[in-house]
Amino acid sequence: MSAQGNSADGRHDVVVIGAGVAGLVAARACARLGLSVLVVEASDAAGGCVGPTEIAGLSLDTGAEGFATRNDAVATLLGELGLGGDIVDPNPAGAWLRLPALHGNGALTVPMPKLSLLGIPGSPLASDVVAAIGWKAAIRAYLDRLRPVLTIGTEKNLGELVEKRMGSAVLDRLVAPISGGVYSADPRMLEVDAVAPGLNAAFTRAGSLSGAVSLLKTEAKPGAGVRGIRGGMHRLVDALLAELAHYGAEVRLGARAVGLREEPNGSWLVSAESTRAESADTESASAEGAAESVALQIAARAVIVATPSTAALGLLADARPDWDEAAGDWAAGSSVEIVTLVLDAPALDSAPRGTGVLVGAGTPGTTAKALTHSTAKWAWLAEAAGPGRHVVRLSYGRIGEVNPSAALGDDELTALALRDASAILGVELDVTQLVGSARTPWRDALSHAALGQKDRVAALRARLEEEPTLAVTGSWLGGTGLASVIPDATEAAGGIRRHFVHL
Template identity: 85%
Template structure:
């Protein structure tokens, strides 16, 4: 490594986790290099430009279950631009209760992950029917002594409330939000406190009511005027201010520790456009020396690097749940019929719903007033999500035009409004790979075991949603904690 420029910290990955961790180190005065394999920073907080609109391709908002995201936004000077979404709420699109076609109904208001707090409420009955609602209500009649701590979300819901609640209320949310079947999710990961509340209340519906009563006022989600991608811009600007360097198109392919405890990060760098070596598939190899390394990549990439850095950690390499490919299709439409927001702010689609391939739709201009104002009257932005765990992605084999046509048909069916190609102003597709859920069964135990090994390290840290949890409210605290360990090493030198 004698010929390699040495940095205090090399951060591998420029998603939100990597940028937040890098910022924490750079603010301490450390020299920081961030390596990103993609052509843009931000990871799941991406952007696309369509018809003069700068649109989010990943996260559109953030959960307010803690103050970590809002605090970061305020520190970056964007606090005045934090906004609330339209409280109208989302809908469900379901197989029919009887007959043919599909059923569209508002999502039950008093619910957590689709689990109803009032099984006989009219919005629950509309979704599952009277017979299934009475079956769900029988949850309240089960003896308290039969209640234990259940790990499997699907088993908990099905045993307590029946298959209709599971398939028509819970599964559309679990597949839409976590890209996973409810039977593959851990209760304590997706609904912290639910098991404890169940024991207190004596029923699952009572537990939901308790947790909803204890929740903070508000919808639980907020956003940034102009789009969540502004968070990435602000982080990059602050990193530049502190002298940190971001290299895009640089894929980390090796991580080795030297005898003196320093690190060597090997990369394959795509040449810059216009350079003499900028041929298709060409790469330049480089080695970056660092006193400490933070790995902030996807699960598969991180585990590969850790296998090289710590071969004796091979017990941590197996049994990780496989990620699922997800694709987002964004449509900009001139469709005045959508001005009334016929399906609220969006729709989650149950598996097996006839006439619909997408698993979810967000009506972005109905959800965010700032975007509706920017788009103008009659122009709308809708985003459709494709790809369910355990199923071949329906979009993987489609060309751009074919996928756009499918998304337009799905949007028409889901929104209940005739939409055609003449109304299409523009479209974009965004694939997301390796979407590994932190909430998968057994994942918390695997994460705990890996963290125990990482606690023994003073110059190596790992962060990301696959460790910290889904959403910015989980990712940002996890990245901050990872950086804190590295900062302590330098403070104590």
């Protein structure tokens, strides 16, 4: 139904638009300073890409299952929230690759090369590399060690760099499956410095791409590159919400921001539409309440936009129509869908494909781009599931392609996921073993690593420096994964906090 009228809020110090992890972290930073904080979220749940789903009595992650350890940002936050003691390491068994067969028809499933970075091998003639790409391609890749470095530290395109130095087989069979699984994108669409910071510099130092990988792997801090939380990453969201409540911040779900403008007095007005009765003015809400669409006008001294890219850019264009160069030619987001299956399948007890499999594009008989064997990856989940019961997650959708899951109904998609899981894991699985399933779509996944994105982000951030009471954060700006999202959200909130401190 259409709006019944306007519901005016009292003015808040800070309004955060979006209750994903970025928005919650930014709101927490402001609330801890004693500021009045309101978070508005379009959906009916907080957390964004970090959230739970209940299947067969198990509380499972719908999005991120873990976090990268390339910095201490996530672990530090978890410690502050009282979750530090629940940080766990994954099974070190490693992942596999499923690729088109080297010769003839069919598919090949092999362990992922151990000494590699984004699939780029540090030892091109290693047996696990040869198994994936064949001897001829491995020898071609080894030529990287003999070729001079003609472009010093200036390579931008990941795909072009890999193909130039090591050949198309390394690009298509080793690097592309990983870039597709992690960034939903072809490596030719990704920027080197965004996906592999330090690689260009190491390339210059080592004199070869494979040498650069070996150098970076040697210098990497010991321990797992990914960690998780016992009970699931969604516990992070629960802890953030609890702390926001402790500091008196309000999180209003079901309220979609549709406009943002600056008032003559320098404050901001956020226009939102709510379908939740508790958010509406009692005089304008109907007896049913939740069936009505109520327009809200929310005043704030400062605003932090923490929504996905499309919504954020729309709000910024509304607030600052003159920012043409900052709100211009942004890459299109991708459609990604996660299918979670809970199976009674004792044949999977041996974890036949380690912790998961990344799938090369065009691999016969496989539609999914990746599979995670969650009960093989996380010991706590295997304990919770019990003997013979397994959780596997399959991912569908790549940038520039129609997502094959989008047109399928729930039963059709579950059937496809079962067929894919059978092919990928090498174990026959059918509907009689299915205990439960769920699908989780992400419709606006814009990669921070896309070519040209770094320059677009820099232009937008330069504009935002002129706005002490307006900040923007999110993975499309800060980078993929919580290890990027949390520092970016903290920095965004830092600018707002400094404004209030210096008043």
